[in-house]
Structure formats: C-alpha cells, structure tokens
Amino acid sequence: MNLLCWVMMVLGIYVQQSVSQMAQCxxxxxxxxxxxxxxxxxxxxxxxxxxxxYGYVEADGVCKSCGRAAWSEWTRWSKCTVSCKDGVRQRRRMCYGIGSCLDPENLxxxxTEPCMEQDCCPVEGGWSGWGNWQPCSVTCEIGIKKRQRSCSNPLPQCGATCKGEAEETASCNTEVVCPTHGGWSSWGKWGPCQGTCANEGHEPPMEFRKRTCTxxxxxxxxxxRDCEGFDEDRQFCTGLPFCPINGNWGPWSESTPCTVTCGVGRESQRRKCDSPEPKYGGKYCDGDAIKTGSCTVPVNCPINGVWTEWSPWNSCKKRSHKKIACRLIDGIRTRTRExxxxxxxxxxxxxxxxxHGDCYDISGCEMNAMLSEWSTWSYCKPDCGSxxxxxxxxVCTANISAYRVQDINLFDGKxxxxxxxxxxxxxxTECKNLPEC
Structure with a gap:
C-alpha cells in the first residue's frame, strides 16, 4: 500500500470518528x-x-495499532492435536494496524501441517499380587507398616503405567509404652521494664518472661527427655520516649518537561515529606512522592520508510559481446523495489x-522435456474438520541438466x-485429527 493510500485511509478513519473521541493511549x-x-x-x-x-484502547477493550497494517510473526506451532499417532499442528499470524495486510503469496x-508425538499409543499394565508387610515403623506404641506390588502383570506398553498405587500402608501396634518427652509451656507475660526511659545513644533497658517444662x-x-532450650527470654523495652513526630508533605514541584518531542508523553511532579519530616519513629507521609500525567506535543513523529515487494525480474541480458540466448552462458538480470x-x-x-542476479536466457529455445522433482507437501486444507x-x-518442465546450475528459477523466458x-x-494424502470447525 503506498503512502497516499495509507494517509487517506487514516484520514477516513478519523473523519468517521468524532473529533473529540477519546481513548486510552x-x-x-x-x-x-x-x-x-x-x-x-x-x-x-x-x-x-x-x-x-503507539497503540490505543477504546470502549471495546481491544488494543489497536496506530501504524500501517502489517502481519505479525507466525506463532509457534501448537501442540499436536493427539498425543499418539497421526494428528496436526497449527500456527497463526495476525494483521495489526490501519488498513489491510498484503498477502501476495496467499499464505x-x-x-496446518501433520504431526506425530509418538508412533504408538499407551496401553496400561496390570498389577502383580501384594508382597509381604514390612516391619512396623516404630518400636513402641502405634506406627505404620507398608507393602508393595509391581506393575508387571502384564507390563505396560508405550510409556503407560498401571492405575492405582504401588504401595499400601496400615497402622500397627507394638503394645510397648513409649517414654514421654518434656515439652515447653507457653511463654508467660513479659515482666515490667527495668527502666522508665531510654538514654539517647545507649541500648534501652530489658524486660523478661519465663516458661516451664510442663x-x-x-x-x-x-x-x-527434658526440654531443650532456655526457660527465660529477654528483649529490649520498646515504646519509651523520645516521642514520635509524624511526617507531612511539602508543596508539589513544577511539572517536568514532557518526556517526548512528538505525540503523547508524560510529565511529573514531586514533593518531599519534610513539613515536618518524621522523627523518633513517627509515621512517614501517606501517599505518593511523585505523580505523573499525560502531555501532548502536537508535532508529527517520524515515520520510517518500508520496502515494497521486489518487482518481477527484468529480462536476462548478456554481460559482454557474447550472445547468451539458448547457450550455456550465463547473463545478468535485475529487479527493483521502492x-x-x-x-x-x-x-x-x-x-x-x-x-542483481545470474540467469540463463532460454526464451524460444528448443529443449527436451522432463518431469520436475516432487514439490514440497502443501499445508493441510481446510484447517479444521474431518x-x-x-x-x-x-510437472513437465525443460531439461536443464546440461547447465552448471539446476535451479529452474534462474532460467528466463519460455x-x-x-x-x-x-x-x-x-x-x-489425508490429514487426520484436525480441530473441529
């Protein structure tokens, strides 16, 4: 699409929209x-x-591009539609931007193309009988015991397993009394602080609490066993003077310059928590120290050039005085783009x-015919259904075996x-297990 058409399309869209139509930018x-x-x-x-x-979002919630219409890259191939034997996988691309995307190769x-994760499908196996119970897990009172079985009757195939568990547990009673080990009670309340204030520059006084092994x-x-650890705990006293002073915001600064030189950007303002600043554990100011807003510089942003598709190759021309038509002598050809x-x-x-490219002029030449090599397989069509x-x-093509190159695309003329x-x-060939339409 040339620039004039694209500009006219953009203007057409803007005419259709209200001049004051707003969107998230x-x-x-x-x-x-x-x-x-x-x-x-x-x-x-x-x-x-x-x-x-840039991009924008209107009330429909869909993100739209401000640029010319262009295809996205192809997505990664999807997973195969089935986990075993014949299936298909797919990849997609989207057209984003203003206008329609060109598709000269009709891609x-x-x-959609065939795929196969593995060439066999899993078959579940069967369990053997349970083995003997293992010894009880404890030597006193109640524990657990285990027994096992194997997935081997028959063996599973193609990566499958058996349904169910390979191990079974049950409780077991040794009828032996176990010793009772000591456990700590909850900590008691903190005792009174060993002072009434904290000296600035020194550690504050301590307070204590106790617990018992009961x-x-x-x-x-x-x-x-007796309880492990200490029966006494200590910590520094808190909450003593100095008294806290809560912070308060100062005035907002002037707005910074807009972050862009064209289109929509940001501007910001700052403030400090210094009227007064917090002291002695006082609260810091609630809210943000910086706020941002949008700003618009009504100047057109640069638009980079893009190549058009290559033109068709020009006719094959000789490089020197030698004739090249119907001879095994290569020439040269050109194509252009804008x-x-x-x-x-x-x-x-x-x-x-x-x-510039090499070429051979075979226009009107008497040549033998031959069948070409098989082309690559096409993608599956349609992309869904059964x-x-x-x-x-x-196809029938000219026999170019006498030439030093065998790429038919280098030969010019009929x-x-x-x-x-x-x-x-x-x-x-059939494509199997496509997604439903």
Missing part, C-alpha cells in the same frame, strides 16, 4: 501479540496516533534498491518443449 504496541503497554492516559485518538508506534492467517513434663518410667512511506524525517530503508488433505505435484507424453502428477 499507550506508548508500546506489540506486533507479536497485539497487546498495548505503558499507559500514558486518556487522550484524543488522533493525538495518540501522531506517533505511529493466509493460519497454517507441657507435658518428662516421664520417669520410661525416662523421657522505499515508501517515509515521513517527517523518518529513517530510510536499510538495504539496496536494485538486486475432510482435510495436503498435496504435492511434479522454451519450446513437448509435454505431450509427460502429464502433471499429483499426490494427495
């Missing part, structure tokens, strides 16, 4: 997933789209405007060949 638009990021605020759509790299927005007390027969859409001092396209196929073919006895051959 974002400084980031991801062409990989169509998500807006870094919210700038609510502004007019035409102001937001001064920068073609569409979805591609929850439960250790048994005598059989002898239980850098379009550059506006407002945007970047020029990277790369060359002219492409009636999907893929195809490949080989030769005279007789395809009467060489018909196009086509192979078709």
């Amino acid at each position: 974002f400084s980031e638009f991801s062409r990989s997933n169509g998500i807006c990021g870094d919210l700038l605020g609510e502004v007019k759509i035409q102001d937001c789209c001064i920068n073609p790299n 569409g927005s979805i591609q 929850n439960p007390p250790p048994s005598s027969v059989p002898r239980g 850098c379009v859409g550059r506006e407002f001092e945007g970047s020029f396209c990277d790369g060359e405007i002219v492409d 009636q999907s196929n893929r195809t490949r073919e080989r 030769p005279n060949i007789n395809c009467k006895d060489l018909k196009t051959e086509t192979e078709t």
Whole structure:
C-alpha cells in the first residue's frame, strides 16, 4: 500500500470518528501479540496516533495499532492435536494496524501441517499380587507398616503405567509404652521494664518472661527427655520516649518537561515529606512522592520508510559481446523495489534498491522435456474438520541438466518443449485429527 493510500485511509478513519473521541493511549504496541503497554492516559485518538508506534484502547477493550497494517510473526506451532499417532499442528499470524495486510503469496492467517508425538499409543499394565508387610515403623506404641506390588502383570506398553498405587500402608501396634518427652509451656507475660526511659545513644533497658517444662513434663518410667532450650527470654523495652513526630508533605514541584518531542508523553511532579519530616519513629507521609500525567506535543513523529515487494525480474541480458540466448552462458538480470512511506524525517530503508542476479536466457529455445522433482507437501486444507488433505505435484518442465546450475528459477523466458507424453502428477494424502470447525 503506498503512502497516499495509507494517509487517506487514516484520514477516513478519523473523519468517521468524532473529533473529540477519546481513548486510552499507550506508548508500546506489540506486533507479536497485539497487546498495548505503558499507559500514558486518556487522550484524543488522533493525538495518540501522531506517533505511529503507539497503540490505543477504546470502549471495546481491544488494543489497536496506530501504524500501517502489517502481519505479525507466525506463532509457534501448537501442540499436536493427539498425543499418539497421526494428528496436526497449527500456527497463526495476525494483521495489526490501519488498513489491510498484503498477502501476495496467499499464505493466509493460519497454517496446518501433520504431526506425530509418538508412533504408538499407551496401553496400561496390570498389577502383580501384594508382597509381604514390612516391619512396623516404630518400636513402641502405634506406627505404620507398608507393602508393595509391581506393575508387571502384564507390563505396560508405550510409556503407560498401571492405575492405582504401588504401595499400601496400615497402622500397627507394638503394645510397648513409649517414654514421654518434656515439652515447653507457653511463654508467660513479659515482666515490667527495668527502666522508665531510654538514654539517647545507649541500648534501652530489658524486660523478661519465663516458661516451664510442663507441657507435658518428662516421664520417669520410661525416662523421657527434658526440654531443650532456655526457660527465660529477654528483649529490649520498646515504646519509651523520645516521642514520635509524624511526617507531612511539602508543596508539589513544577511539572517536568514532557518526556517526548512528538505525540503523547508524560510529565511529573514531586514533593518531599519534610513539613515536618518524621522523627523518633513517627509515621512517614501517606501517599505518593511523585505523580505523573499525560502531555501532548502536537508535532508529527517520524515515520520510517518500508520496502515494497521486489518487482518481477527484468529480462536476462548478456554481460559482454557474447550472445547468451539458448547457450550455456550465463547473463545478468535485475529487479527493483521502492522505499515508501517515509515521513517527517523518518529513517530510510536499510538495504539496496536494485538486486542483481545470474540467469540463463532460454526464451524460444528448443529443449527436451522432463518431469520436475516432487514439490514440497502443501499445508493441510481446510484447517479444521474431518475432510482435510495436503498435496504435492511434479510437472513437465525443460531439461536443464546440461547447465552448471539446476535451479529452474534462474532460467528466463519460455522454451519450446513437448509435454505431450509427460502429464502433471499429483499426490494427495489425508490429514487426520484436525480441530473441529
């Protein structure tokens, strides 16, 4: 799409919209997933789209690009539709931006191809009988015992297992009394502080609390263990003077300059918690020390140029005085492209405007016919349902075996060949387990 058409389309969209139509404006638009990021605020759509790299969200909640329409990258291939044997996987791409995306190769927005996670499907196995019980886990009172079985009657196939557990547990009673080990009671209340104030620059006084080894007390027969640790706890006293002074905000500063030189950006203001500042454990000011808002610089942002598709190759030309038509002598050909859409001092396209390539002139040449190699398999069509196929073919073409290169795309012109006895051959195979339409 040339620049004039794109500009007219943008203007058409803006005419359809109310001049005052507002939207959430974002400084980031991801062409990989169509998500807006870094919210700038609510502004007019035409102001937001001064920068073609921005995106906006209207009441429908859908993120839209301010730039020209362009395809996203293809997504990763999806998982196979079945976990074993024949299935398909798919990948997609989206068209984001203003206008329609070009599709000269008719690739569409979805591609489907066969896949196979594994060539066999799992078959569950069967359990053997339970083994003997293992010894009880304790030597006194009540514990647990275990027994096991194996998934081997028959063995599972293709990565499967047996349903159920390979181990079973049950309680067991040794009928032997266990010793009772001592346990601490809860801590008592903190005693009075050993002072009434804290000296500045020194540690504050201490306070104490106690606990006893009575929850439960250790048994005598059989002898239980005493409690481990200390029966006394101490800590510094808190809450003593100095008295706290809570902080309070000072005035807001002037707004900073807008963060951009074109389109929508941010401006901010700051304030300090110093009127007064908090002291001696006083509370810090509630709220934010900085606030931001959107700002608009009504200047057009740069729009970088983009290449058009390559033109068709020009006719194959000789490199010197030697004739090349119908000879095994290579020539040269060219094709061109244009850098379009550059506006407002945007970047020029990277790369060359002219492409040169080797070629052979076979226009009108008398050549033998042959069947080409099989083409690569096509993607599955349609992309859903139970009636999907893929195809490949080989066709009648000129025999170029005498040339030093075997790429038919390097040969220019239409030769005279007789395809009467060489018909196009086509192979078709079914694609299985596609998603439902």
